[in-house]
Amino acid sequence: MPPPAKSCDVRDMGALTSPLKFLDQDYQKLLQESLSRKELYTDELFPPNSCSIGNLSHKRNKIDYSQIVWKRPSELVTNPCFIVDGVSRFDYKQGHLGNCWFLASVGALTFQKDITKQVIPAEQSFSKNYAGIFHFKFWRFGEWIDVVIDDLLPTFNEKLVFVHPKTSNEFWPALLEKAYAKVCGSYADLDSGRRSESMLDFTGGVHLHFVLNEAPAYLWNIMKRAARAQSLMCCGTHKGEAHKHCPSNGIVGGHAYTVTGVSKVMSNSNPVKLVRVLNPWGRKEWTGDWSDQSPLWSTVSGTESKKCHEVLDNGEFWMSVEDFTKFFKSLDICCLSADFLDRSSGCHWKSQRCIGEWTENTAGGSIQTLETFCKNPQFRVRIEELNEACPHEDAENIVVSLIQNNKKRHRKEQKHYNIGFYVFEMKGEQVEGGQRKVFDCTNPVAECFAYQREVMKFLRLEPGEYLIVPCTENPGETASFVLSVFSKHETYFE
Known part of the structure; x- marks a missing residue:
């Protein structure tokens, strides 16, 4: 290959x-x-x-x-x-x-x-x-x-x-x-x-992206663990002009916010999961349930209320996780390690990273152009037996990230190709027959493409051998790239 x-x-x-x-x-x-x-x-x-x-x-x-x-x-x-x-x-x-x-x-x-x-x-x-x-x-x-x-x-x-x-x-x-x-x-x-x-x-770590209307039911728990780890968390609202007048609930459309806290309070003996968010404008806050002026804070004990509740016009506010997933579009978490994804303290994710390049000879394009696709750089991944210390029933155990770099001096001049990657499972006879046989006879077990600097995807892969093929959509699109694989099981990457 x-x-x-x-x-x-x-x-x-x-x-x-x-x-x-x-x-x-x-x-x-x-x-x-x-x-x-x-x-x-x-x-x-x-x-x-x-x-x-x-x-x-x-x-x-x-x-x-x-x-x-x-x-x-x-x-x-x-x-x-x-x-x-x-x-x-x-x-x-x-x-x-x-x-x-x-x-x-x-x-x-x-x-x-x-x-x-x-x-x-x-x-x-x-x-x-x-x-x-x-x-x-x-x-x-x-x-x-x-x-x-x-x-x-x-x-x-x-x-x-x-x-x-x-x-x-x-x-x-x-x-x-x-x-x-x-x-x-x-x-x-x-x-x-x-x-x-x-x-x-800021980190050079693992980046995880969640579309909030598709987020898992245990998202708040992930955020809570991320808050305890060395994580950066940010979120964004649905599209709209960032400088339009704020809607009646105070949330600005098409805007980025910082997630600054995750907490649980007891409201009239009922647990409520909260998320704290900061507007980088330093003003304009959420005005719904659990906002600074919300009467719901009177249902919380004085100790808990004092710990969380502040009435300040500083752009920071609390809201329930249900409202958070409703009024915000997406959440990004960037952490030095993906360990926070698992409840088990004995589970430790490992990371491996490679710098590669699509040149005139290796920019083979997507699988739609099969005659050139096999020219793309290819990376073999072998996953050993699943780590018993890590919960793994129906859970993703691999994160793959691909970042493109077109090396333009000005960020605005960097043309983002439609980049992505395919993951193929390699059976014994296919390994012996070479990679072209894999592409001819096997459908990819996963793929991910986007017109972005980075594309990433959670995967669930059983023990075995796999081939990751990073590529651009069209043949001949040259750039360098960074391919990262994060795994909570013993993984060999070459």
């Missing part, structure tokens, strides 16, 4: 402890050079001009982007700080940019202190060794990268244009947003996106 064009050895990738230098910029070297020259750093590769803003002429707001002035925090406040009393979901609110998908992920990030330290390196400040230079780490397509920025921020009428700090002298949210804008090409490249992109870029 054709091998993937790049090595499958994760050790070849940019590790978290030794990330790749984005655009070949070395943070420590640039910092020391600026300190020795006693000059504040200015980033030539993401300069303070219109190129870094990008094209936002379509935005309907009162900002004249030709009149933007780039200023350092010390020019805006007298005592700028990088972080004030730790990072919190209440430190910021969305600015004049449609990047609620990114800020919802930031809100989820603030709950996971270990992951926050990975993304936002410690010991950065506006006092000790300050030289106008900062850096952040992101996971991009199988590799960790270290991204350098200066602290010149776009302003209009003396106010920040994009994400706003709620504490006027706290600047980590604006600098994190700038670093991510640099990775994506410009601020305009952050305008609209999918929550899963930034969640994966």
Whole structure:
């Protein structure tokens, strides 16, 4: 079978402890050079001009982007700080940019202190060794990268244009947003996106997507376990203009939110399962049952009510899991490990990841073009006996994820092919006859396709040998990809 064009050895990738230098910029070297020259750093590769803003002429707001002035925090406040009393979901609110998908992920990030330290390196400040230079780490397509920025921020009428700090002298949210804008090409490249992109870029973990009207009955239990694990959780509403007037229940259409809590309370001796949600606008809240002003809180004991209930206009609110699945469209969970999916503490999911490439010789297209399909990179998976420590009756035991990377500098210019993968079960005689015989004689046991950066699917596979074939819809569509397999049983992947 054709091998993937790049090595499958994760050790070849940019590790978290030794990330790749984005655009070949070395943070420590640039910092020391600026300190020795006693000059504040200015980033030539993401300069303070219109190129870094990008094209936002379509935005309907009162900002004249030709009149933007780039200023350092010390020019805006007298005592700028990088972080004030730790990072919190209440430190910021969305600015004049449609990047609620990114800020919802930031809100989820603030709950996971270990992951926050990975993304936002410690010991950065506006006092000790300050030289106008900062850096952040992101996971991009199988590799960790270290991204350098200066602290010149776009302003209009003396106010920040994009994400706003709620504490006027706290600047980590604006600098994190700038670093991510640099990775994506410009601020305009952050305008609209999918929550899963930034969640994966913060963690490099396993991403799980649930369509809420098809979600399993035990979804709340999954969310409860995810909340205890190192997970980021975000959700989105049904399509609609994000800036339309909110409907009467306060939920904004076509908008991304952060899931910030999962709890159960006793209401008149009846258990009620609740989900807490945050609007990255920092305002506009749900007004139905279990909202801040809901009379249902009077049916809860004082101790429980005090623990959960706050009447604050901060964009955060509680609602029942039934209303959550009704008024929200989808839920994304991104975690370092998929262990939270199982009730058994003895069940540990394993992950394996490969970087591959569809080249002119290996971009064979979908199975509809069988004569070229067998040219695609192929990965053999062998699943050993199911782990008795893991509950497995009718439960999925494999998650397959495929991410495409078209390597365009600007995120908006990245053409997302219709990508996906097929999974074939390999019988003994088919293995001996070669992969073409598998494709000729066997229907795939699973497949998944979408016009997205990432496609993922839960699978239930019995012990045996399988072939995973990642591909684009049409032959000749070239790009690199990351294929990940997460399994709660002993699995061999090559």
